[in-house]
Amino acid sequence: MAEEHTEECSGSCEGCAHSDSCGSKPQDMRAPANAQSKIKKVIGVVSGKGGVGKSLVTASLARTMREKGYAVGIMDADITGPSIPKMYGIHEQAMGTQDGIYPCIAKDGTKIMSINLLMEDEEAPVIWRGPVIAGVVTQFWSDVIWGDLDYLFVDMPPGTGDVPLTVFQSLPVDGVIIVTSPQDLVQMIVKKAYNMARQMHIPILGVVENYSYLECPDCGKKINVFGESHIDEIAVDLGVEVLGKMPIDPKIARAVEDEQFYDAENPYLISAAEKIM
Numbered sequence: 001m002a003e004e005h006t007e008e009c010s011g012s013c014e015g016c017a018h019s020d021s022c023g024s025k026p027q028d029m030r031a032p033a034n035a036q037s038k039i040k041k042v043i044g045v046v047s048g049k050g051g052v053g054k055s056l057v058t059a060s061l062a063r064t065m066r067e068k069g070y071a072v073g074i075m076d077a078d079i080t081g082p083s084i085p086k087m088y089g090i091h092e093q094a095m096g097t098q099d100g101i102y103p104c105i106a107k108d109g110t111k112i113m114s115i116n117l118l119m120e121d122e123e124a125p126v127i128w129r130g131p132v133i134a135g136v137v138t139q140f141w142s143d144v145i146w147g148d149l150d151y152l153f154v155d156m157p158p159g160t161g162d163v164p165l166t167v168f169q170s171l172p173v174d175g176v177i178i179v180t181s182p183q184d185l186v187q188m189i190v191k192k193a194y195n196m197a198r199q200m201h202i203p204i205l206g207v208v209e210n211y212s213y214l215e216c217p218d219c220g221k222k223i224n225v226f227g228e229s230h231i232d233e234i235a236v237d238l239g240v241e242v243l244g245k246m247p248i249d250p251k252i253a254r255a256v257e258d259e260q261f262y263d264a265e266n267p268y269l270i271s272a273a274e275k276i277m
């Protein structure tokens, strides 16, 4: 019979003489990366609720890292609402061999994998149950030939469902960035995302507030379109860093609309990028 841990257990199995036979040892559910992938850091971008600009923040972080000369990939784990390929103007299908699937490469060199790159019709809905969707995300890790990457950003679906759970359990996530917006609900939803990452022992790198303000193009006055920000208080309360406050920026919105995000500049997330490095 497997031995159980004793009162002296520190919680970590490292260095314990009983670690091989202990029945209480946490199960490692990590999926193997593709044999041809060498990824230095995996960063998850999460949000407690939808529509806060998580995909935009993911792509902005990837752009900032590309500008700094790093090899970057984006895994679009938002299977039912994929938006990353379109932002970069990618509408082709990914190619596969018996070794795996090759990500598509954006004009700025960012490697991208998304369910939309595997579908014949990118407008066809994905009507799959949670475990199937979660399985696809694991395949994005095991079957995609990412090659050598400094950073892989994972654009998670909103909330705390099957996919974030699978990503946290199956991928070696080095840390998460929580994206939020300045609304009353925010405190509760940030805490949900925060608590999920904590419970899964994933380091929280900090929070980014999106839609923080709009700068008047005539007088430069900052208008709080979605109300007063509470992000600084929330960050203090949770003991996490505020990594950036992104305004509503028509130039960025245009880059998305024109499907030319590979050219977009985002000066608002420099400290978020530095925190990752």
Ligand SMILES: Nc1ncnc2c1ncn2[C@@H]1O[C@H](COP(=O)(O)OP(=O)(O)OP(=O)(O)O)[C@@H](O)[C@H]1O
Pocket: 047, 049, 050, 051, 052, 053, 054, 055, 056, 057, 078, 081, 083, 157, 158, 210, 211, 246, 247, 248, 249, 250, 252, 253, 256
């Ligand atoms: N700071 C911003 N300035 C201008 N446009 C923005 C900004 N943030 C997001 N947008 C635009 O708002 C829309 C929604 O953003 P995005 O797709 O990133 O949200 P999301 O949180 O990933 O959504 P979902 O939860 O549905 O996956 C997009 O068209 C995006 O380009």
